[in-house]
Amino acid sequence: MTAVTPAPFALGPIELFIVEFDGTEADPSVLAALNSLDAGGQVRLVDLVVVGRLADGGLRVTELTDLAALDARLGASSGLVAEGLIGQDDIEDAAAGLAPGQGVALAALEMRWATALSAALAQAGGRVAHVALIPAPAVNDLVAAALAAAPAGSPAHAPEGADPKERA
Structure with a gap:
């Protein structure tokens, strides 16, 4: 029996952060912090969606690529790797409890530091069984x-x- 060598991973593990905030738009300082992490190579912003609950109860859903004013501030991060990774179900679940005037940002972040570990685990026949993020x-x-x-x-x-x- 010949051992199969897995191909190198194109992406490392991705964590979906769901951040609630007052207002219907994300604070630019939060977006700048995401860009800083991306520029430092620690993580890569894979997809980003900002959702705001409007006064009439409707939702304003904005993809990063729709945020032209933020593209310059986010620089290379605006070239998303997997736009659309955050799906409609994710958006609806995250926005379900929002009151009018509240918002939520969904950020899919690739943990670049874990890519080599993930590849080594796969090569050894192992896998990550569970990851828990403690705030x-x-x-x-x-x-x-x-x-x-x-x-x-x-x-x-x-x-x-x-x-x-x-x-x-």
């Missing part, structure tokens, strides 16, 4: 609680003045 506020709250409960002088005890919540 930064929850992680920092848990770390702060653990450090506060650690006995003074223990390796887990926070150094004087350290506040893990400041590292969110």
